[in-house]
Structure formats: structure tokens, C-alpha cells
Amino acid sequence: MDDFLSFTRVPTVASPCxxxxxxxxxxxxxxxxRTLDEIAEWSMASDERRRAILERIAER
Incomplete structure (x- = not known):
């Protein structure tokens, strides 16, 4: 399990839920x-993409 965790990136941008x-x-x-598409995408999104989603939320 340590090998899995050492290679798995943990997102640092928290969900707005x-x-x-x-x-x-x-x-x-x-x-x-968030839109339905953004909600569905969130769990697999990179931190960069998550920040972009948060920026779009702020504009709504």
C-alpha cells in the first residue's frame, strides 16, 4: 500500500460542496x-482544473 500512496497524487484543492x-x-x-459536468469531473480533475472550475463558480 505504501507504493500506491507514494505514486498517487493527492489533490490539494478542496471541493466546494x-x-x-x-x-x-x-x-x-x-x-x-457547479454544473453537473463539473461535479462529475471533480473527482478526477487536476488541481489546475479544479482551480479553473472554482474561478468559473466565482463568475456565476
Whole structure:
């Protein structure tokens, strides 16, 4: 298991999820302001991509 952890990158950008998961008519979550695509992508996204998503959230 140590080998797995030594080669696996741990993301440092935390999820904006606040546990209020409701998708509006605009396909944006009212809790975190991410789109369905952004939510689906989040778990596999690089930190760079996560920061880009957070920037888009701030613009909404």
C-alpha cells in the first residue's frame, strides 16, 4: 500500500460542496454552484482544473 500512496497524487484543492445538492433548471447546483459536468469531473480533475472550475463558480 505504501507504493500506491507514494505514486498517487493527492489533490490539494478542496471541493466546494456544502451538502446542499439541488440542481436547478440551469443545470447548476444551488449548493456549490457547479454544473453537473463539473461535479462529475471533480473527482478526477487536476488541481489546475479544479482551480479553473472554482474561478468559473466565482463568475456565476
Amino acid at each position: 456544502v451538502g446542499i445538492c439541488r440542481i436547478g433548471a440551469d443545470d447548476v447546483c444551488t449548493g456549490c454552484s
